[in-house]
Amino acid sequence: EAQVTQNPRYLITVTGKKLTVTCSQNMNHEYMSWYRQDPGLGLRQIYYSMNVEVTDKGDVPEGYKVSRKEKRNFPLILESPSPNQTSLYFCASSSPGGSTDTQYFGPGTRLTVL
Amino acid sequence: QKEVEQNSGPLSVPEGAIASLNCTYSDRGSQSFFWYRQYSGKSPELIMSIYSNGDKEDGRFTAQLNKASQYVSLLIRDSQPSDSATYLCAVSTFGSNYKLTFGKGTLLTVNP
Numbered sequence: 001e002a003q004v005t006q007n008p009r010y011l012i013t014v015t016g017k018k019l020t021v022t023c024s025q026n027m028n029h030e031y032m033s034w035y036r037q038d039p040g041l042g043l044r045q046i047y048y049s050m051n052v053e054v055t056d057k058g059d060v061p062e063g064y065k066v067s068r069k070e071k072r073n074f075p076l077i078l079e080s081p082s083p084n085q086t087s088l089y090f091c092a093s094s095s096p097g098g099s100t101d102t103q104y105f106g107p108g109t110r111l112t113v114l
Numbered sequence: 115q116k117e118v119e120q121n122s123g124p125l126s127v128p129e130g131a132i133a134s135l136n137c138t139y140s141d142r143g144s145q146s147f148f149w150y151r152q153y154s155g156k157s158p159e160l161i162m163s164i165y166s167n168g169d170k171e172d173g174r175f176t177a178q179l180n181k182a183s184q185y186v187s188l189l190i191r192d193s194q195p196s197d198s199a200t201y202l203c204a205v206s207t208f209g210s211n212y213k214l215t216f217g218k219g220t221l222l223t224v225n226p
Contacts, residue, residue: 031212042218043158043202090157103214105157
């Protein structure tokens with residue numbers, strides 16, 4: 001089954017404790033992206049990656065890091081989480097220009113930083 | 115700063131009616147336009163994409179694009195209670211779905 005998986009789905013942590021949210025896709029997509037969704041602010045892009053070892057900042061990259069060492073994986077790293085990073089996070093992947101122009105979203109990770 | 119504006123709603127329509135969702139965008143260089151549906155607690159899913167001026171129909175859904183007015187809309191005919199969701203408009207300056215900028219979404223409720 002074609003899918004984007006994220007782990008963990010729910011996480012409660014404390015300020016300053018480094019964490020990683022994993023994202024993996026099994027569709028051989030070149031493009032992957034991270035978004036955060038907040039009430040009243042909508043979906044905002046954090047980082048995106050056009051391919052392995054190619055990443056770039058989205059609209060709200062501060063406080064986040066990413067890496068793309070393998071095509072299927074695109075982890076989101078919070079080196080020193082703060083309460084304002086409490087949010088719902090979505091990973092997405094796509095293969096623009098292919099047979100479909102849709103981004104496939106993962107199920108989301110709800111993060112709470114105390 | 116690229117902006118995508120949507121009526122926040124909520125928009126409430128009776129079952130069987132036409133629901134009309136609107137979206138305006140600020141970047142005249144935008145090339146690709148998408149409508150996503152997001153049920154409460156779920157991830158967004160694509161329902162329509164449109165790249166050129168005019169109408170594009172897919173079943174009960176019609177997307178309309180007017181680049182001169184920087185306006186894109188989604189019409190849902192014969193609305194069903196299962197259409198109740200938040201609808202997200204997304205825009206890209208690329209010819210595909212790279213670097214999407216999303217609107218804040220419109221909550222649609224279809225009443226039986």
